[in-house]
Amino acid sequence: MPTPPTPPAPPPVKKGTPRVHIDADRPGVRLLRIDGVISDREGEALLVRTACEAPCNRVVEGKKGQSFFVGAPGMIPSRGFGLEDYQDDVTVRVDGGSMAARQIGYLASALGGVAMAGGGIMLAYGYGGSDSRLSNGRIVEGRNEALTTGGFITLGAGAAVLATGIVLAVTNSTSIEIVPTTQRSTGLKFERGHFVF
Structure with missing residues (x-):
């Protein structure tokens, strides 16, 4: 009797490339990536690019140690953070402060x-x-x-x-919390002040 073929090994876990979900308490929240700093005699400026907008649900490249923050119109920007230590699915919970x-x-x-x-x-x-x-x-x-x-x-x-x-x-400051995303059970539950499925 022939031996059954060995199933393929699961792909290696890639740290720094998590699928990001944004759970924000206001509309228009974006995950922003700092791509660099420009400096001249007039001062300094950040080069910022939008990685995704809430709810995001996309894989975000962060394994090179890029700096990220969240922002929205009328909201105080959050502190900077990195994604190089995260993998799988993560949720960025945003409690926005009013500018x-x-x-x-x-x-x-x-x-x-x-x-x-x-x-x-x-x-x-x-x-x-x-x-x-x-x-x-x-x-x-x-x-x-x-x-x-x-x-x-x-x-x-x-x-x-x-x-x-x-x-x-x-x-009035913006706080964030990055947590692993858990699979939601079917049914209705109350979370962060509203009902979710």
């Missing part, structure tokens, strides 16, 4: 800081003990109630605006 919210945070921080400085100056003059003339022409000696009250209000409002701005600026 507009971060800019509002910077503006609010600046305005809050200015308001706090103004409130401090008002308090200094209000408690300074120097004579001051009110709008009705009266001269007030010593502590000026109007300036101290206004100073406290301005200082408090400025502190609130500054704190809000700092929170907006710090919390």
Whole structure:
């Protein structure tokens, strides 16, 4: 009886060429590859090429140590990462930060800081003990109630605006997580805030 033919060996696993799926919380997210850096007297610029757009589901070449990041209109770009250590199917989970919210945070921080400085100056003059003339022409000696009250209000409002701005600026960043893609079972399940099949 002849020996059955040996089945062909499975192809070798190729690290750095994973099939990438992008799971993003906003539309238009793209996987971008940095192809190089241009530098001259005016400054530096990155040469960037789109590898794929969400949901992607394509094999992406990354075995040469290329740098990637994700971006989208109105979204803060993610940190850079490589794919040279990944194989098979991977999912890039993207939690995008808002560029507009971060800019509002910077503006609010600046305005809050200015308001706090103004409130401090008002308090200094209000408690300074120097004579001051009110709008009705009266001269007030010593502590000026109007300036101290206004100073406290301005200082408090400025502190609130500054704190809000700092929170907006710090919390609006784009985070990513790269995980192996698991086969989904048939049926309906709840994942990352929505139902998937």
